[in-house]
Amino acid sequence: MTGFKMIEKRNDNNKQYTVGVVETAFHSFAEPGYELRLESGDNLGPITQAYETYGRLNSDKSNAILVCHALSGDAHAAGVHEGQNNIGWWDDMIGPGKAFDTERYFVVCSNVIGGCKGSTGPSSINPMIGRPYAMDFPFVTISDMVNAQKHLIDFLGIERLLSVTGGSMGGMQVLQWVASYPEMVRSAIPIATTKKHSPQQIAFNEVARQAIMADPDWRDGGYYEHGQPNKGLAVARMIGHITFMSDQSME
Amino acid sequence: MTGFKMIEKRNDNNKQYTVGVVETAFHSFAEPGYELRLESGDNLGPITQAYETYGRLNSDKSNAILVCHALSGDAHAAGVHEGQNNIGWWDDMIGPGKAFDTERYFVVCSNVIGGCKGSTGPSSINPMIGRPYAMDFPFVTISDMVNAQKHLIDFLGIERLLSVTGGSMGGMQVLQWVASYPEMVRSAIPIATTKKHSPQQIAFNEVARQAIMADPDWRDGGYYEHGQPNKGLAVARMIGHITFMSDQSME
Incomplete structure (x- = not known):
């Protein structure tokens, strides 16, 4: 992937500012009969998406920020998992008092489909054959990733995102969100990315x-x-x- | 190798202008006791260098042009070999009426040491063990290649080259010739190359x-x-x- 490596350095002086222990959640959709129609014309389903959230969704659901990860990223953008020391890939940016202030915003990060880090991808079991999809996994585009994310955002009851942000392949998703669902995106922060x-x-x-x-x-x-x-x-x-x-x- | 691919296209309308059938010759030196001292401090010998010549050296030996090849090149710069159709890699440039006019100039092209296309290199038999040098072949630098070429130029009785030319790694040799043996180089044509x-x-x-x-x-x-x-x-x-x-x- 051209262009972008998220900052992984942690400022140990600011430990008190992290979101602390977090859990990865999973949302499934696209059950038989309701598969996701991909840009290629293929169908994919059922689909699971791994995601994490930080902060709280406010009462009018107007404070949600979607964070999109780069090629080798995953849903774990901030905090640590129970009993582990695996700090999220954008922990420097997400947390109380940070740029994406979890005292004010509800931050969502989901693993893209095809990403193989909790979301359905080539390493997932193909229900048709009981073995990993491997090369039978259909081609997925940035648009497909965004269409899958939209299911998650709908599931979370969010009608309009305050912002969508991310770098490199994440930034491509940001641009695609604006193109595909302009009415759902109040602001966009694409970073170190390209439209093509x-x-x-x-x-x-x-x-x-x-x-x-x-x-x-x-x-x-x-x-x-x-x-x-x-x-x-x-x-x-x-x-x-x-x-x-x-x-x-x-x- | 960064930068340069010699033109291999042949203009079939100009067949009469090629140097015709040529042969690769071999010159050996650096026999035991007279090994070539490499820049690394290692010695290499005996050394064979494959080379070809086109045109005739004039009586005062003032019309010799040394052509240096790029990373994947060899000594066969112009014409064809007997019974084959393997046109030299710079045939468009070397021949009667061409830029390096073999009616006027004596053109020499030698395969670099380490090049493994007729000159001593990792695929040559290491006389100490009776098998190819492989990883036991010493590191050779551009300077080492030029020092070996100088032996060939001396052997051909040429005290001063009218020009030294070549592209990419060949161009590096051109620059090194000027640096190592300025008194032996009347002009230099380095192409698409770098000093470092x-x-x-x-x-x-x-x-x-x-x-x-x-x-x-x-x-x-x-x-x-x-x-x-x-x-x-x-x-x-x-x-x-x-x-x-x-x-x-x-x-």
Whole structure:
């Protein structure tokens, strides 16, 4: 993914300002007969979305902010999980007194479909065959991710989001939210993102994919019982990392 | 290698202008006791260099032009080999009536040491062990390549080159020739090259190496009896190709 690495550094002097212990919740929809129609024309269902919330939704439901994660992110944006030390990826930004002040705002972050971190994706069991979807998982677009998120926002009873924000692939979702559901978005904060990829970005992403697929542990996508194609992923990540930086910034 | 792909297209309307059938010659030096001292401090020898020449050296030996090839190039810069259709990589530029006019100039192109296309390199038999050097081949620098080429130029009886030219890694050799042997170079034509790599270029090259080394067929460099790490090489070439082009040129 071109462009964006969320800040993971924690300011240990401000521990008292974190949202504390949080839990990941799950919302399921798109049951048989009500599958999600994807941009490709394929249907996907049933769908589970992992999500977390921080702060409280106010009485007129006007203080909800949706946070969209980047390619390798997940629903765990702030706080820690019980008994663990896994601080959320945007903890510096979300919490009491922080930019997304949980004393004032109700912050929602959901794992995108296809993301494989709690939401339905290629690693999920395909109910038709009882095994992971793997390469049978349909192509999902940014628009599909946003359409799935809308089900969650509807489920939470929110008619209009105070803001939608996120960086890189998260920022793409922000732009898509505005395009798909303008009446549901009061403000948008897209960060380090793009409305479309340039040919060079497409090329970098294609090389990253080819690096993964060149790893024999890729096994044509059927690696779930055997372990990840870690060497290919490492090369892909190196390629991605270069695109996060300018030549000047590497000096 | 960042930056340069020599033109391989042949103008079939101009067949009569090619240098015709050529042969690769070989020059050996650095026999035991006279090894080439490398920049690293290691010694390398004996050394064979593959080279080709086009045109004729004039009586006062003042018309010699050294052509230096890019990373994946070799000594075969112009014409074809007997019974083959393998046109040299810079045939468009070298020949009667062409930019490097073989009616006027004596053109020399040698395969760099380490290049493994006729010159001593990792695929050559290490005389100490009777097997390919592979990872035991010493690191060679642009300066080492030029020092080896100088032996060939001396052997050909040329005291001063009318010009030294080449692109990409060939251009680096051009710059090094001027730096190492200024009195031997009357003019220099470095093309699409650099005196040093930027951090971004170093990063791209490192990812290319990592892509090759991630291929199990790399076998820690000991692949000579088994076949090349082709998948890793393919990914590395894709990475390189992106660096040959600007974002604009890919539109």
